[in-house]
Amino acid sequence: MELDAAKMIGAGLAVIGLGGVGAGIGNICASLISSIARNRASRVQVIGLAMLGFALVEAVALYALLISFLILFT
Secondary structure (H helix, E strand, O other): OOHHHHHHHHHHHHOOHHHHHHHHHHHHHHHHHHHHHHOHHHHHHHHHHHHHHHHHHHHHHHHHHHHHHHHHHO
């Protein structure tokens, strides 16, 4: 197997984690809508926690993309 082909396969495998990130963000947004619909008084606190969770999940996506680029271009 050539080195370029191995790099492409490795970068593709590193990006598989983005599927889980999409599911995680969807889960956070669904839970946010559900919790605001049930109790509108706690809207400010719930949105703050949802944004924190969104940022942490998005960081995983950035790490997966970074690893993919490192495999591909080094």
